[in-house]
Amino acid sequence: MDSSTEQLIRAAIAEDVGNGDVTATYFVPEESVSKARIAAREPGVVAGMEVALRVFQEIEPRIEAKVVLKDGSPFEAGDVLLELSGPSRGILTGERTALNFLQRLSGVATQARRYVEAVKPHPVQIWDTRKTTPGWRLLEKAAVKAGGGTNHRMGLYDHVMVKDNHLAANGGLEELQAAIDRVKQDRPDTRIQLEADNLEQVAGFLTLRGVDMLLLDNMGPVKLREAVEMNGGRLWLEASGGITLETIRDVAATGVNAISVGALTHSARALDLGLDFL
Known part of the structure; x- marks a missing residue:
């Protein structure tokens, strides 16, 4: 322990x-x-x-x-x-x-x-988030695994997640590529994930090198399917944002690789x- x-x-x-x-x-x-x-x-x-x-x-x-x-x-x-x-x-x-x-x-x-159980038979992973009880993160993430889920990043230190606010503070694609290159040089084993709020961002991010994953945030099934098609299997795709037990099967059917659900921990x-x- x-x-x-x-x-x-x-x-x-x-x-x-x-x-x-x-x-x-x-x-x-x-x-x-x-x-x-x-x-x-x-x-x-x-x-x-x-x-x-x-x-x-x-x-x-x-x-x-x-x-x-x-x-x-x-x-x-x-x-x-x-x-x-x-x-x-x-x-x-x-x-x-x-x-x-x-x-x-x-x-x-x-x-x-x-x-x-709700996403079967689709081959999609259910991921947790950082929306955990302060001090309980290791325990709650272990509990997610006990339930058959998969742990996303443990904290800010082990996985790059560039979200909308990071993008707003950083600039355009050129600045983003430069930052990705610095991470790959300094921490080559660190996974890099970018958050896309729309299909235009998805298209732009797919032009960058060094990206491992995309987070498709608050996209409905139609847009998720389009993103999956645009990606063509190149990057790991995660769907997130307001997904419930009632909607998760439709999300799983779009072909994304993972679905992250904050409710696994914050609403259990x-x-x-x-x-x-x-």
Whole structure:
């Protein structure tokens, strides 16, 4: 587990526990040992199991856990995801923090699975975006993968994405080509993607060298098909902008290679999971 996730877990525990779980300390005997399980109250896809386990380990190392369903596994209401045994106080103290992670991340995985299923049988990838919860990006993108989606760039540091505001600040095609050349010289392994808002931009971008991908932003199916035809298989094409479960199949049918959906992360609903003592 990466250090940033470890820090996030410790911060979440500190936020909830503070200087001690008053209820568990006064109302649960120190010697009490219990068994418990986390079960689903609605269907979904598991994500965040490793984080949930680490929460309990951080709070009480004597807690033993048995993972029943691994990340990426589908489940129905009533299915058991995780079984726990050990000191009752530790299980109770870790319950909410563990569930917060597991419910949120399983919600993202479930959302991603819905979109992945919606585009079948078209061979198109479903990509996430940078529209993630601050501090949770690695976890939410891992949850997208658990749901069958594909991670786009992780941040501003690993992939060039020249969007409309960059273009407005940079100038025309000549200046754009010069900037692309500088990137290729300084960082030859970095992918370069340009955002096109219309077919005229697509035509212009296809004249440039060193471009790997185009983002076709807020184009309907008709224009997307035209862009795919203009491209002729030269560059990887990503469609984006306001795409929903109701419209994504039509977008997938246009022949684009990928569809990015911010809603995979920014609009995913936490699933209803619960922890119960046996």
